[in-house]
Amino acid sequence: MTANxxxxxxxRGGTVESMHRGALAVVDATGAxxxxxxxxxxxxxxxxxxxxxxxxxLVASGAAERFGLTDAELxxxxxxxxxxxxxxxxxxxxxxxxxxxAAALECGAHWPYHDGSLKALAAAGGxxxxxxxxxxxxxxxxxxxxxxxxxxxxxxxxxxxxxYVQPEHPVMRExxxxxxxxxxxxxxxxxxxxxxxxxxxxxxxxxxxxxxxARVATGTGLASGHAAAATRLRRAIAAAPYMVAGSGRLxxxxxxxxxxxxxxxxxxxxxxxxxxxxxxxxxxxxxDDGNNARxxxxxxxxxxxxxxxxxxxxxxxxxxxAADLPLLNWNGIEVGRLRAA
Amino acid sequence: MTANxxxxxxxRGGTVESMHRGALAVVDATGAxxxxxxxxxxxxxxxxxxxxxxxxxLVASGAAERFGLTDAELxxxxxxxxxxxxxxxxxxxxxxxxxxxAAALECGAHWPYHDGSLKALAAAGGxxxxxxxxxxxxxxxxxxxxxxxxxxxxxxxxxxxxxYVQPEHPVMRExxxxxxxxxxxxxxxxxxxxxxxxxxxxxxxxxxxxxxxARVATGTGLASGHAAAATRLRRAIAAAPYMVAGSGRLxxxxxxxxxxxxxxxxxxxxxxxxxxxxxxxxxxxxxDDGNNARxxxxxxxxxxxxxxxxxxxxxxxxxxxAADLPLLNWNGIEVGRLRAA
Numbered sequence: 242m243t244a245n246x247x248x249x250x251x252x253r254g255g256t257v258e259s260m261h262r263g264a265l266a267v268v269d270a271t272g273a274x275x276x277x278x279x280x281x282x283x284x285x286x287x288x289x290x291x292x293x294x295x296x297x298x299l300v301a302s303g304a305a306e307r308f309g310l311t312d313a314e315l316x317x318x319x320x321x322x323x324x325x326x327x328x329x330x331x332x333x334x335x336x337x338x339x340x341x342x343a344a345a346l347e348c349g350a351h352w353p354y355h356d357g358s359l360k361a362l363a364a365a366g367g368x369x370x371x372x373x374x375x376x377x378x379x380x381x382x383x384x385x386x387x388x389x390x391x392x393x394x395x396x397x398x399x400x401x402x403x404x405y406v407q408p409e410h411p412v413m414r415e416x417x418x419x420x421x422x423x424x425x426x427x428x429x430x431x432x433x434x435x436x437x438x439x440x441x442x443x444x445x446x447x448x449x450x451x452x453x454x455a456r457v458a459t460g461t462g463l464a465s466g467h468a469a470a471a472t473r474l475r476r477a478i479a480a481a482p483y484m485v486a487g488s489g490r491l492x493x494x495x496x497x498x499x500x501x502x503x504x505x506x507x508x509x510x511x512x513x514x515x516x517x518x519x520x521x522x523x524x525x526x527x528x529d530d531g532n533n534a535r536x537x538x539x540x541x542x543x544x545x546x547x548x549x550x551x552x553x554x555x556x557x558x559x560x561x562x563a564a565d566l567p568l569l570n571w572n573g574i575e576v577g578r579l580r581a582a
Numbered sequence: 583m584t585a586n587x588x589x590x591x592x593x594r595g596g597t598v599e600s601m602h603r604g605a606l607a608v609v610d611a612t613g614a615x616x617x618x619x620x621x622x623x624x625x626x627x628x629x630x631x632x633x634x635x636x637x638x639x640l641v642a643s644g645a646a647e648r649f650g651l652t653d654a655e656l657x658x659x660x661x662x663x664x665x666x667x668x669x670x671x672x673x674x675x676x677x678x679x680x681x682x683x684a685a686a687l688e689c690g691a692h693w694p695y696h697d698g699s700l701k702a703l704a705a706a707g708g709x710x711x712x713x714x715x716x717x718x719x720x721x722x723x724x725x726x727x728x729x730x731x732x733x734x735x736x737x738x739x740x741x742x743x744x745x746y747v748q749p750e751h752p753v754m755r756e757x758x759x760x761x762x763x764x765x766x767x768x769x770x771x772x773x774x775x776x777x778x779x780x781x782x783x784x785x786x787x788x789x790x791x792x793x794x795x796a797r798v799a800t801g802t803g804l805a806s807g808h809a810a811a812a813t814r815l816r817r818a819i820a821a822a823p824y825m826v827a828g829s830g831r832l833x834x835x836x837x838x839x840x841x842x843x844x845x846x847x848x849x850x851x852x853x854x855x856x857x858x859x860x861x862x863x864x865x866x867x868x869x870d871d872g873n874n875a876r877x878x879x880x881x882x883x884x885x886x887x888x889x890x891x892x893x894x895x896x897x898x899x900x901x902x903x904a905a906d907l908p909l910l911n912w913n914g915i916e917v918g919r920l921r922a923a
Contacts, residue, residue, distance in 0.1 A: 244585035244603075251851070251872060254775030256785055258627050259851050259872030262585075262603075286599050349912030360704040374912060434595030435917040444597055510592070510600050530871035531592060531600030571690030571715060576776040 245279035245529055246582075249536045251568070253577035260582070261536035263511065263528035265544065266447040269521055270461040272425075274448065276544075281451075284444035285527045286434055290508030292319045292379050293474055293516075294423045294453055297463075298415040299382045300470035304389035308338040315477035316484035317378030321507060323487030324353025324373035331484060332372050335381035339388040341399060346371035347406045348380045348438040355487050376438035378484070383440075387412040406439040413440060420445075422464045423453040437509060447525040450514055454523030457504070458516035475504045475516065491538050491563060495545075498556050503545065511537045520548060535579055539564055543581035586620035586870055587923075590877045592909070594918035601923070602877035604852065604869035606885065607788040610862055611802040613766075615789065617885075622792075625785035626868045627775055631849030633660045633720050634815055634857075635764045635794055638804075639756040640723045641811035645730035649679040656818035657825035658719030662848060664828030665694025665714035672825065673713045676722035680729040682740060687712035688747045689721045689779040696828050717779035719825070724781075728753045747780040754781060761786075763805045764794040778850060788866040791855055795864030798845070799857035816845045816857065832879050832904060836886075839897050844886065852878045861889060876920055880905055884922035 244262060251259040264279030274281075296318045299305050305315060314335045322328040336342050352369045353359045362369065371377055383405050390411055391401035405412040421428045424445050432444040455461075457475065460468035478485055482496035485506065495503055505515035511528030524544060528536040542563035546552075552560070568577040585603060592600040605620030615622075637659045640646050646656060655676045663669040677683050693710045694700045703710065712718055724746050731752055732742035746753040762769045765786050773785040796802075798816065801809035819826055823837035826847065836844055846856035852869030865885065869877040883904035887893075893901070909918040 253627055253783070254773065256627070256773040256775060258775070259870060261871055286594055286597070347913075349914070351912050360701075363701040363704045364707065366705065432595065432597040434597060434599070435911060435915060437911045437917070439911060439913050439915060442594070529600060530602055530873060531876075532871060532873070535872075570776060570778045570780060571692050572688070572780050573690070574776060574780060576778070 243280070248278070248528070248582055249539045250580050250582050251535065251577065252580060253568070258577065261511075261528050261530055261532055263526060263536065263540060264447055265524070265526040265540060266451040267522055267524045267544070267548065268448060268451040268455050270452070270455040270459040270523075272448075272452050275522055277448075281447040284432060284446050285512070286442045286444050286510065287450055287514065287525070288436060288442055288508035288510055288512050289321045289376070290506050290512040290514040290525070291420060291450065291453070292321070292506060293457060293471070293478075293504070294420050295379065295416045296382050296474055297419045297423070297467045297470045299386050300473050301464075301466035302386055302389055302415070304386045305473070307389055308335070308385050310335060310338065310385070312477040312480040313484050314378070315474055316481040318382030319474060319478060319506065320378045320485040321375045322378060322484065323355030323358060323490065324369070324375060325355045325358045325487050328484065328487060329372040329377070332377040332381045335378070335385060339385045339398065341384055341388065341402070343370060343372050345384045345399065345402055346374070346377060346380050347404075348374040348376045350374060357488070374438060380438065383412050383416065386415065408433070408441045417441070417443070419464070419467065423456055423467065424449040425452060425462075447527060450525035451523040454514050454516040454525065455521065456523065458518040458523055459521050475501055475518065478504055491542075494559060498553075498559055502549070505541060507533055507537060509533070513537045513541045515541065515545075517548065522548065539566065539579050539581050584621070589619070589869070589923055590880045591921050591923050592876065592918065593921060594909070599918065602852075602869050602871055602873055604867060604877065604881060605788055606865070606867040606881060607792040608863055608865045608885070608889070609789060609792040609796050611793070611796040611800040611864075613793050616863055618789075622788040625773060625787050626853070627783045627785050627851065628791055628855065628866070629777060629783055629849035629851055629853050630662045630717070631847050631853040631855040631866070632761060632791065632794070633662070633847060634798060634812070634819075634845070635761050636720065636757045637723050637815055638760045638764070638808045638811045640727050641814050642805075642807035643727055643730055643756070645727045646814070648730055649676070649726050651676060651679065651726070653818040653821040654825050655719075656815055657822040659723030660815055660819060660847065661719045661826040662716045663719060663825065664696030664699060664831065665692075665710070665716060666696045666699045666828050669825065669828060670713040670718070673718040673722045676719070677725060680726045680739065682725055682729065682743070684711060684713050686725050686740065686743055687715070687718060687721050688745075689715045689717045691715055698829075715779060721779065724753050724757065727756065749774070749782045758782070758784070760805070760808065764797055764808065765790040766793060766803075788868060791866035792864040795855050795857040795866065796862065797864065799859040799864055800862050816842055816859065819845055832883075835900060839894075839900055843890070846882060848874055848878060850874070854878045854882045856882065856886075858889065863889065880907065880920055880922050
């Protein structure tokens with residue numbers, strides 16, 4: 242296998258200390274490749290970068306409307322959030338609207354990713370629960386979808402949703418079908434892994450992931466009802482960008498500034514996907530070494546700088562900063578940079 | 583530049599999800615290359631992997647003896663510790679023996695790396711100080727060396743040590759001279775960066791770093807007084823392995839089991855150096871992407887498995903586990919492995 246190119250340099254005192262390789266695809270809704278860097282045909286696990294695709298059935302089924310989910314709640318359904326108090330409360334609210342609670346969540350518990358919230362929880366003598374899990378909003382969305390399905394079948398919602406993380410559960414079959422249809426990739430033969438939150442993740446080429454997000458950007462080529470659902474989710478995220486990530490996080494900062502012209506999502510192990518409605522393009526990238534904060538974010542920012550026309554000064558400044566970051570040491574001295582190669 | 587080979591695979595459900603490239607040198611004290619993987623001639627920043635080399639003057643100068651430093655304190659001088667209470671107390675004790683305190687440290691402050699200690703400090707409403715910095719023992723060693731130098735010159739110790747992190751300070755010149763002599767590499771023309779704790783770090787080829795540790799392993803080829811100092815430091819680390827890293831950390835676990843037959847040290851950005859006295863060999867490795875826990879540690883364990891003869895069952899089990907680690911998700915389910923390639 243040929244090595245993918247170096248996309249990010251970590252510099253120390255002007256010398257390259259470390260480097261990050263990866264691949265990147267930008268395509269339009271017809272599947273035409275706009276940009277290809279590295280191997281965009283090798284299947285990769287998209288992880289949390291496809292939460293929006295996994296949330297399409299929540300809206301398309303009518304569950305979001307039935308339970309009166311707000312923009313903040315729909316954005317949280319597409320989120321890898323920091324477990325800040327508002328994130329946890331919003332997940333709890335989604336579950337309450339469907340008549341259930343955190344006991345229905347099957348994502349597991351972990352300490353909040355947001356540092357201040359972790360320390361506040363520790364200082365209060367607390368321990369984390371499933372609501373703090375970065376995927377709790379996505380899981381609350383699955384539970385809402387399951388509750389609607391249970392109602393349609395006249396079954397008890399709590400009993401029906403149990404085991405929803407399993408590939409063969411009716412909820413997860415809907416979610417997987419949405420992923421297969423939007424990416425145009427046959428998942429029956431795809432490599433399958435288990436994600437951090439216990440749902441299945443399927444290996445899909447970057448080219449197909451970028452195609453799915455071009456479809457999200459344009460509405461073209463999505464399954465019936467999914468085009469309107471994609472628009473609804475994009476607008477919810479643009480209206481509540483804090484909910485998709487959190488304080489200080491790149492996704493939230495980008496969408497607070499770019500509104501609906503950038504709809505992007507990080508995923509574990511160096512993944513990013515984005516819909517660019519203004520340009521009718523979709524983007525997917527994966528860093529070979531799985532590094533997010535140091536690598537995938539830098540490549541995303543550098544790519545957006547090249548693709549997006551007519552940036553405001555504030556937008557330009559954010560992308561410039563995110564594509565060429567200072568590295569500070571424990572005394573706050575700048576000792577190097579992270580820079581797109 | 584040719585890409586270094588893939589040394590570690592991160593597997594998810596049996597599929598390679600991410601990968602880590604790097605280079606590795608094993609040499610003997612004559613400089614003969616025993617093993618070379620990837621480019622071992624490109625200079626790399628060794629960061630904290632050379633703390634033992636930087637501590638040689640502390641012992642060779644007589645400062646360690648003058649201030650009555652214990653095994654635990656000498657091990658801490660070579661450490662990247664977790665900021666656990668015993669680590670912080672030991673650094674404070676070193677400074678007190680030289681007549682100074684934490685105010686003399688110029689490493690900066692950060693929260694303890696050790697998770698339990700971080701949460702306990704947050705729960706107590708505390709904030710971290712310089713003693714919690716993972717480099718506080720190394721810096722306390724520099725301060726002790728400076729205090730001896732000040733006494734020799736009849737100068738006030740506190741005033742003399744100020745600015746000891748600067749390349750031109752007499753303390754740092756001693757430290758840099760030790761690094762140059764032990765690696766046999768001219769640092770005058772070397773690329774220089776600033777380390778996380780504000781001291782200079784110099785780019786040195788892996789081959790020369792491995793040579794320095796072969797010299798530490800054998801005593802051959804070191805500067806006058808430094809061979810005895812190397813033996814003293816190795817024995818201190820073997821006697822107090824908890825001090826070089828901390829609870830659950832690979833370096834401490836390895837040396838608790840292997841005693842003086844492995845003297846290894848992780849460094850930031852995917853670095854490792856090790857002296858193997860039993861074999862008369864030195865080892866140095868660097869992961870291209872700078873990953874430690876997922877990559878450098880796995881490669882070290884896999885390399886030790888190949889090199890070391892006649893392992894006990896417990897030693898074999900530790901290396902097997904460290905070279906092929908399960909990845910658990912938030913529900914504690916094994917979702918993949920980290921495995922030496």
